Amino acid sequence: MNLAVLCSTMRVQMKQSFARPMFRFCLIANPILNTILLYEMYRNAGEENFMAYVVLGAGLMGLWGCICFSSAGDINRERYSGTLALIFATPASFPGIILGKIIGNTLISLLTLGISLLTAVVLYQVPLTLESPLYFLLALLAAVLSFVVISSMVACLLTLSRKTELYMNCIEIPINLLCGFAFPVSVLPGAVQGISRALSPTYAVELLRMSVWGVNDPAAFWNKLGILLGLTALYALLSALLYRRIDRRVRIAATLEVA
Amino acid sequence: MESVIEVQNLKRTYISRKGLWHREKRVVQAVDGISFEVRRGEIFGLLGQNGAGKTTTIKMLITLLAPTAGTCKVLGCDSFGQEKQIRKRINFIFGGEMGVYRRLSARDNLRYFSNLYLIPRKERDARIEKILKLVDLADRADDLAETYSKGMIQRLQIARGLINDPEILFMDEPTVGLDPLGARMLRDIIRRLKEQGKTVLLTTHNLAEVEELCDRLIIINKGKVVARGTPAEIRGDMESLEDAYVKLIEGVSA
Numbered sequence: 001m002n003l004a005v006l007c008s009t010m011r012v013q014m015k016q017s018f019a020r021p022m023f024r025f026c027l028i029a030n031p032i033l034n035t036i037l038l039y040e041m042y043r044n045a046g047e048e049n050f051m052a053y054v055v056l057g058a059g060l061m062g063l064w065g066c067i068c069f070s071s072a073g074d075i076n077r078e079r080y081s082g083t084l085a086l087i088f089a090t091p092a093s094f095p096g097i098i099l100g101k102i103i104g105n106t107l108i109s110l111l112t113l114g115i116s117l118l119t120a121v122v123l124y125q126v127p128l129t130l131e132s133p134l135y136f137l138l139a140l141l142a143a144v145l146s147f148v149v150i151s152s153m154v155a156c157l158l159t160l161s162r163k164t165e166l167y168m169n170c171i172e173i174p175i176n177l178l179c180g181f182a183f184p185v186s187v188l189p190g191a192v193q194g195i196s197r198a199l200s201p202t203y204a205v206e207l208l209r210m211s212v213w214g215v216n217d218p219a220a221f222w223n224k225l226g227i228l229l230g231l232t233a234l235y236a237l238l239s240a241l242l243y244r245r246i247d248r249r250v251r252i253a254a255t256l257e258v259a
Numbered sequence: 260m261e262s263v264i265e266v267q268n269l270k271r272t273y274i275s276r277k278g279l280w281h282r283e284k285r286v287v288q289a290v291d292g293i294s295f296e297v298r299r300g301e302i303f304g305l306l307g308q309n310g311a312g313k314t315t316t317i318k319m320l321i322t323l324l325a326p327t328a329g330t331c332k333v334l335g336c337d338s339f340g341q342e343k344q345i346r347k348r349i350n351f352i353f354g355g356e357m358g359v360y361r362r363l364s365a366r367d368n369l370r371y372f373s374n375l376y377l378i379p380r381k382e383r384d385a386r387i388e389k390i391l392k393l394v395d396l397a398d399r400a401d402d403l404a405e406t407y408s409k410g411m412i413q414r415l416q417i418a419r420g421l422i423n424d425p426e427i428l429f430m431d432e433p434t435v436g437l438d439p440l441g442a443r444m445l446r447d448i449i450r451r452l453k454e455q456g457k458t459v460l461l462t463t464h465n466l467a468e469v470e471e472l473c474d475r476l477i478i479i480n481k482g483k484v485v486a487r488g489t490p491a492e493i494r495g496d497m498e499s500l501e502d503a504y505v506k507l508i509e510g511v512s513a
Contacts, residue, residue, distance in 0.1 A: 008374040082357025090375035
């Protein structure tokens with residue numbers, strides 16, 4: 001993978017994404033609205049630290065929304081603007097280009113966490129504490145890595161189909177619900193929790209919440225981090241295998257372009 | 260002279276399915292057993308009606324589509340399976356207004372594609388400047404492409420197609436959307452490429468352009484080759500290449 005390709009793709013992606021009004025809505029308005037919604041939900045729920053569910057929940061929902069509608073949606077935008085075929089046929093590695101796009105989008109989308117925090121502080125002046133900042137930083141890095149890998153897998157699958165818009169709408173809300181962005185996974189029915197446990201963002205959210213409340217049991221933190229990194233590695237492996245297969249499949253099925 | 264493109268009995272079928280429960284399978288034979296070769300340094304024309312299979316053929320040659328059957332070799336390598344060896348050495352230009360990042364400037368578009376074509380940084384900026392002058396976009400190089408006219412976008416496409424100094428340039432109706440001056444500029448660029456020993460494979464509906472530029476050509480209809488030779492050979496006793504073309508296509512379709 002070429003570093004110049006990765007970095008230039010990240011730069012181009014950030015410029016392009018920020019220029020789109022829909023992306024700016026997802027990035028700025030979405031976390032503000034989600035923060036208001038979650039604050040109203042949790043106001044009388046007995047939760048004293050609004051950081052864990054309101055700020056993190058709204059921020060992560062915004063982050064995932066940006067990723068869905070950008071990392072995934074970009075495949076479709078590029079397909080319809082005729083540039084998907086152009087980038088595919090260059091000597092640069094196609095997975096490397098897609099990775100650059102996803103990293104660019106994810107980095108810019110991290111703003112949602114800040115916006116959600118700012119909204120809670122400005123609008124509600126509610127107690128917001130972060131008990132274990134170092135653990136939080138570590139959990140955030142692992143969460144970003146997990147989001148990058150999961151979006152890379154999704155983007156890769158979406159190159160195969162022209163129904164990208166349908167699929168990206170289908171994955172946004174279910175991931176919010178299944179991974180417990182706005183409430184603990186334990187409130188979900190048992191069978192559904194099984195699905196949640198197979199999704200890496202579930203562990204990322206739990207790690208972030210643990211560090212917000214304070215990590216009293218470091219062994220539990222490291223254990224969860226191990227599961228998150230293990231699942232992320234598994235997704236990365238699946239992604240690499242998929243890309244190898246998809247590189248041939250898209251040319252057989254002719255899905256790089258629209259007629 | 261060395262062949263840089265070899266196509267033997269090339270076929271491409273598109274299969275699509277319609278319906279939710281009783282999925283109806285639709286098969287379209289876009290390219291149906293065509294053969295031709297292109298020599299190094301030639302300007303080669305690919306002519307035919309809309310839907311004749313020209314674009315599909317080009318897409319197989321530029322490694323974007325897999326052939327269903329037959330041989331499709333570019334610079335001695337299979338376009339499906341050995342694409343990595345081909346991609347650095349070729350480029351392509353599609354007609355129309357697609358294929359540029361409209362929210363980037365011409366310079367940023369070219370910088371990005373030069374990175375994707377793995378062009379060393381020290382060569383990059385000088386090359387971009389030269390190409391921008393060549394396609395007459397130097398004055399507007401830093402404006403966003405979304406503010407460009409149709410012709411300017413097409414010229415940006417041409418610039419992108421030249422960014423890696425390709426040995427073979429594939430052009431699919433490159434003069435679509437160009438005004439007469441733009442079309443002449445493109446013809447000059449094609450001639451200059453030939454002088455530099457580059458190979459050009461060109462599809463167009465402008466038969467005067469074919470007569471003016473192409474060394475040899477094939478005419479395809481419904482996925483099959485119906486004529487091949489130099490423009491003079493194909494014209495034969497007819498008044499113009501256009502008359503010969505119309506007679507050939509009507510003869511085959513009758």
